[in-house]
Structures are given as C-alpha cells and as structure tokens.
Amino acid sequence: DSGVTQTPKHLITATGQRVTLRCSPRSGDLSVYWYQQSLDQGLQFLIQYYNGEERAKGNILERFSAQQFPDLHSELNLSSLELGDSALYFCASSAPSTGPNTGELFFGEGSRLTVL
Amino acid sequence: AQTVTQSQPEMSVQEAETVTLSCTYDTSESDYYLFWYKQPPSRQMILVIRQEAYKQQNATENRFSVNFQKAAKSFSLKISDSQLGDAAMYFCAFGFTGNQFYFGTGTSLTVIP
Numbered sequence: 558d559s560g561v562t563q564t565p566k567h568l569i570t571a572t573g574q575r576v577t578l579r580c581s582p583r584s585g586d587l588s589v590y591w592y593q594q595s596l597d598q599g600l601q602f603l604i605q606y607y608n609g610e611e612r613a614k615g616n617i618l619e620r621f622s623a624q625q626f627p628d629l630h631s632e633l634n635l636s637s638l639e640l641g642d643s644a645l646y647f648c649a650s651s652a653p654s655t656g657p658n659t660g661e662l663f664f665g666e667g668s669r670l671t672v673l
Numbered sequence: 674a675q676t677v678t679q680s681q682p683e684m685s686v687q688e689a690e691t692v693t694l695s696c697t698y699d700t701s702e703s704d705y706y707l708f709w710y711k712q713p714p715s716r717q718m719i720l721v722i723r724q725e726a727y728k729q730q731n732a733t734e735n736r737f738s739v740n741f742q743k744a745a746k747s748f749s750l751k752i753s754d755s756q757l758g759d760a761a762m763y764f765c766a767f768g769f770t771g772n773q774f775y776f777g778t779g780t781s782l783t784v785i786p
Binding site for chain 1: 706708710716717718720723725764766768770771772773774776777778779
C-alpha cells in the first residue's frame with residue numbers, strides 16, 4: 558500500500574459528460590502529480606501541485622483542470638469528455654513535509670475512466 | 674530539455690537467466706534521483722529500485738541492481754535469476770523532490786518459462 562488513495566477506481570460515462578477524480582496523497586506529502594496512461598502507452602504527465610500551488614504543467618488539455626486543496630488532497634476535473642479520454646489516470650505524491658525523504662513518487666492504484 | 678530514453682520497447686528473457694534493460698537520460702542538473710518502476714498487468718506502478726545521483730555506489734535490491742554511469746547519463750537495470758513474476762512494463766525515470774519527474778516510454782519484459 559503506497560498510502561496514496563484515488564477514487565473512484567472505475568468510472569464509465571458518456572461523451573460530453575464531466576467527471577471529477579479525487580486523490581488523497583500520502584500523509585504529509587506536499588506534492589501531487591497527475592498522469593494519464595492510455596492503453597499500451599506510457600505515462601503522460603498532466604500537472605503537478607506543490608502545497609496548494611501549481612508547479613508544473615504538462616500536456617493537459619484545456620478541457621481538463623485540477624486543483625490542490627488546503628488539506629493537500631487534489632481533484633482532476635475532466636469535462637466535455639471524448640472517446641479518446643478513456644484511460645487510466647494516476648495520482649502520485651512526493652516531498653514529505655516531515656521525516657525521511659526517499660525522493661520517490663508514490664503512486665495510487667489509478668482511476669480507470671471509460672468514455673462510451 | 675529533460676528527457677529519458679528507453680531504446681528497447683520489448684525484451685525477453687528465459688526464466689532464471691539475467692537481463693539488462695537500458696536507460697539514458699539528459700539533464701543539466703547535478704542532484705536528482707533515478708528510479709525504475711515496474712507496471713505488471715494489474716497496471717499498478719511499483720518502485721523497483723532507486724538511486725541518488727550523488728552516490729557513486731550502484732543500488733541493489735535483492736535480484737535487481739543498477740549500473741549508474743553519471744557522466745554518461747546512463748542508468749541500466751539488471752534483473753538476475755528472472756522469475757515469471759518479473760514480466761511487466763518497466764519505466765525508467767528521474768526527478769527532483771518537489772519538482773517534476775520524467776519518465777521513459779517503457780520496456781515490456783517477457784519472461785519465457
């Protein structure tokens with residue numbers, strides 16, 4: 558168990574709809590990352606937050622948005638969904654505020670989104 | 674630009690044999706971490722091994738070891754005594770605490786019984 562919790566684990570929706578994916582980072586981790594992984598593809602970096610502020614942005618579509626809240630949990634909002642948005646969305650966390658820092662990314666189990 | 678290159682999209686190894694997965698990267702930074710992550714069919718991302726760039730000694734974790742060549746920006750993964758459970762996609766990555774991480778495109782490893 559990485560300590561990173563993602564909900565929901567599975568989500569099926571229709572084109573044009575909007576969904577919200579939620580991530581609770583490992584206790585004390587300040588940084589949250591979102592990645593998209595389509596079938597048989599690599600990890601596409603979407604966005605990173607550090608202690609509530611956006612720190613880095615990758616190939617995130619304008620239809621997608623994210624935020625990190627004061628309690629450090631994060632949400633990824635996907636709107637006007639298209640068939641091509643079907644993918645596994647990973648949240649990861651790092652940068653502990655206390656204790657040893659191993660430098661690694663801790664991944665959640667992912668939210669599997671299917672757009673029909 | 675920060676990049677990670679895994680030049681072997683697919684590799685295969687006989688059970689109990691040894692295989693080496695290649696990874697090169699590019700960064701102008703001097704202090705960073707390097708990782709190998711494993712993604713089995715369950716698609717969970719599992720850390721295999723990590724290396725601090727300032728350490729010259731190569732990291733080892735049981736049957737997994739790395740060959741870290743900082744000047745050459747090379748970070749290969751050696752799997753000894755390969756097991757069926759090692760079959761997975763392997764991603765090489767480097768990153769900086771609190772900042773961005775960079776991943777390669779992955780190497781799909783097949784273990785032949």
